[in-house]
Amino acid sequence: MLLHPVGLDLTYWGDQIAAFSRDHDVVAFDLPNHGRSGALSQPPTFDLLAGVLESVLGRIGGKPAHLVGVSVGGMIGQAFALRRPALVKSLTLVATLCTFSDEVRATLRERANVARTSGMDRIAELSNARWFTGDFGLRRPDLLDRTTKSLLLQDHEFHVSMWGMRVYHTSRRVFEPVVENADSLQHMPIRLFLRTGTSVILFEKSANP
Helix, strand or coil: CEECCCCCHHHHHHHHHHCCCCCCCCCEECCCCCCCEEEECCCCCCCHHHHHHHHHHHHHHCCCEEEEEEEEEHHHHHHHHHHHHHHHEEEEECCCCCCHHHHHHHHHHHHHHHHEEEEEEEEHHHHHHHHHHHEEEHEEEEHCCCCCHHHHHHCCCHHHHHHHHHCCCHHHHHHHHHCHHHHHHHCCCCCEEEEEEEEEEEEEEECCC
């Protein structure tokens, strides 16, 4: 089960779907208010989006799955693992966290404010600058054009609410059940990929027997 970042959609998993589907059943879906999915009737929360994920799993048989999430997709995966650990075979987290420092929270609030005051054009510009190096942009202008078009499709008020969700719903009290439910999570392999500059750090926890 593949969970995409904020502002993008399931089509960005194309290469991964092609590779993994050789020996796995692979499912990717558009999060609410993304791609071709419908809109939420209330502001997003991690618990609400974990519920959406649970509904998708239910529609395809309700069996345990390997979850792979990038950025906010990884945060949704963590929330789901806490909510329904028996349905998670493994959790692979890419460029994601479970909480933020006060300094980073201030940055997230600023991004929400940019979306609110300047719209998605400015968000697309800033996101592309954050996601891609200048050299890469020169080599792959098609990809920058694609991400720009994806971001411009998103309602800016919903985009604001997604940043707000990360600020206000990633406090310790939201994710501290990982400690309380530690025994139920011991079966779950966890892989964490973090990119820092030009380096990629891999942390892996195997399942306990």
